[in-house]
Amino acid sequence: MIRVQHEAFDAGHEQRLMLEHRTDIGAVVSFTGLVRDFNERPDVTALTLEHYPGMTEASLAEIEAEARQRWPLDEVTLIHRIGRLEPGDPIVLVVVASAHRRAAFEACEFLMDHLKTRAPFWKKEHTDSGDYWVSERRQDHDDAKRWEVASQ
């Protein structure tokens, strides 16, 4: 399930929804990304997230399909928020369910690494000293690259 939305989400609710009436799932891994009050500058008061309607959803679907090819996954939920968010707000949710834990752990990381480097979202940070668009991070690309080297 893929959603791009303004509204906040409840990770617990999404996970319960996913597991309802299922007894074949042995592992569920959930990752929630939050807005930090420090990043490129130390006093981030808010951020604004922009996306490219249509392409963003398609790109998330593609990343999910790749994860499903690599690991036997039962369920995947990807939720990303857009609009104005404040420190402490949840911004992204990835929940992965599988029969066994290793697949769920790895797929969750794979999804986040690729979401950060491929899905069309852009962050603008607001601080007391002005607003600026966040630059891409080398570390995020290195994180995503490690999945290329590991040939299963």
Add this chain to the structure above:
Amino acid sequence: MTLSHLNARGEANMVDVGDKAATRREATATGSISMAPETLALLSDGKLPKGDVLATARIAGIQAAKRTHELIPLCHQLALSKVSVDFEIDAESSCVRVSATCRLTGRTGVEMEALTAVSVACLTLYDMCKAVDKEMEIGEIHVDAKQGGKSGDYLRRSATAATATPIVTSPENSPALTLGLASAAEQCVRVKCLAELRERLGVGEASVPLDRLPSADVAGLKQALKSLDDRFKGLEEGRVLCAVNQVMASDGTRLTCEDEVAFFPPVTGG
């Protein structure tokens, strides 16, 4: 220069638009309402007695645009294909800036609709806030940009600078730009600039006739954009990515008419 709403005798006259060709028209208008900083704070915190002020004003603006013909005597009734109303809370000048964009494919311009949307959105803001502040002032209502139609494209001089300040509630705040005298009948490529790139170039959307491209691919489009408008020289600064019809593309990707080409900076979500 003659006034089209007056006939030879100087009487009011509704222009017959039946013989004009239907083309894509778009207009953006802006305005502002200044208020006490305390009122602005209540508004942005959602603590005003009448509830969600901006949501109400947005609906009021959209509704008003659709009913412009009922208010302005010689305006035609139009089937607008798009009306958007956006707000920017400007704490520094203690005001709310309102912008409205109207679009249709038709025979008349839509600047009256955009102006009406802005005016009524401002009036609604006044109504929603007047319990706590009676000194509010509505002002600076004007057309920022207009595309399509016989009189050609128009971009208000100050609007070029204004688009550099983002309206955070809307990802598509910069007025669309028609380059190389494109008319709706011509085969065009539609260009979008997103996020940081949109603000850096000061262009949100543009359309370029396919026959202006030296080669029918992304590289040719970039070349055409740069020769048609200096602002696109910024496409060469920093890392700029490209998608054609929402699929990642490169300089060699072929283009045909009605393709949507988006340029944007590296992604930073998650």
